[in-house]
Amino acid sequence: MTSTPAPVVDAVRRNNVHVSGNIGGRPIMFAHGFGCSQEMWRFVAPAFAADFKVVLFDHVGAGGSDLAAYDRGKYDSLHGYAEDVIEIIEQLDLWNVVYVGHSVSSMIGVLAANREPARFGALVLVGPSPRYVNRGDYFGGFEQSDIDALLDDLDSNYLGWSSAMAPAIMGNADRPELGEELTSSFCSVDPAIARQFARVTFLSDNRADLRAVTTPTLVLQCTDDIIAPLAVGTYVHDEIPGSSFVLMEATGHIPNLSAPDQVEKQIRAFLA
DSSP: OOOOOOOOOOHHHHTTOEEEEOTTSEEEEEEOOTTOOGGGGTTTGGGGTTTEEEEEOOOTTSTTSOGGGOOTTGGGSHHHHHHHHHHHHHHTTOOSEEEEEETHHHHHHHHHHHHSGGGEEEEEEESOOSBOBOBTTBOOSBOHHHHHHHHHHHHHOHHHHHHHHHHHHHOOTTOHHHHHHHHHHHHTSOHHHHHHHHHHHHHOBOHHHHTTOOSOEEEEEEESOSSSOHHHHHHHHHHSTTOEEEEEEEESSOHHHHOHHHHHHHHHHHHO
């Protein structure tokens, strides 16, 4: 009896992958955070197009991804998202990848690079957090009760939560249009998928994965970041062997929108 071969996964279609820039250049891959899409990189990614092969994608459940590909079992941990990243890289046959991950995608990139280190040449972690909940001597920025209340609010009124939280996450209160854009982005995500992704994001603990990183890594930190405070960024830097750390002239949690020039500048300096 012959076994049926596993179906070939079209990761490019599933994750709405767009490749642009210098097709013969070194690949640079931008990964978005919770409640967002590849659109959040529109002020940063084009700046690399002349020198790099630019790869943008949406996590399943976000942006233009294939919603039919969403599997609650697979995406019940960040490892499912890391598997997608690897499948994209393998389908495009990318090597020496510069992976730029924002927020939760920072840890997704850590997991992917630890699994397939030969494919990755650099990690840039923007506002990373390996664990959001305080535990013992570890400060993640939130008590368990805070996260429980946040998740309860998500369950009861996702759109209301988005309208209240997005401006606070964005920061930069003097530029309300940024908070309004993040609110719209949050509200465009399927609420059921967003709720599960939030649970996976805020309840994960990837601290033990940091010391296993062998890929050269840059940690980019903002001030006044209520999601990933300064102490968290320095913890990530201290735990990843040989990593670099930069405290940017940027505030809030979404510098790819609020301070794209700073993000570009620090990535270029690191790669140089």
